[in-house]
Amino acid sequence: MTGFFRAAPATIAIAGITAMVSLIVTLLGLEQHAALYAGFMPARASLGLAGDLPGLVPVILTPLSATLIHGGPLHLAFNLVTLVYCGVATEHALGSRGVIILYLLGAYAACVAQWAVAPQSPVPMIGASGAASAVVGAYALLYGRQRTSDVGPVPGWLLQVLWLLAAWTVLNLAIGVLSVRAGMPIAAAAPVGGFLLGLILCRPLLLWRWRGA
Structure with a gap:
């Protein structure tokens, strides 16, 4: 376990x-309370500083x-498995600072x-899926095989980025639709x-990490 932590300290x-946390x-049965006081609520964000009500975590x-x-x-x-699986490999390439920034x-x-x-939704958003998705995005670009060639002036790497984004968007939209039908809607836009x-x-971040190497 010590060796694993040393290999990817930021991710772990x-x-x-x-x-x-x-x-x-969860063990204290405070999920709803914590979501209300510390979750991200779009309606509060729309109010800006006016949404900083006493007792709540500041909007920012x-x-x-x-x-x-x-x-x-x-x-x-689910979120931790996704984060650790993609984060360890991504940290090898981008370093600990890169993963923290992501x-x-x-x-x-x-x-x-x-x-x-x-923007006016009063439903608080919770979970690490959006933050973890940033690590997943970098992981997909770092370790996914580039299957696209240049198309005219458009480079293949850019087409790969667009393809990965389109695939991730479709996947999360599908999950969002299924979650609504199941009566447990999720924030589908956040992972995108x-x-x-x-x-x-x-x-x-890759260039920053290896500059001068």
């Missing part, structure tokens, strides 16, 4: 902190606090995407926003 630390909230910090709250062990397990900015990108599709950020930042 993020997963450990998320698991600890989420499980404590809710994209981060929301990643620490989950709707039960299964929700938590995760933190991915949390905000996910919330921006969810706010864009439902995080994934897009991962695709955008992957190359700059």
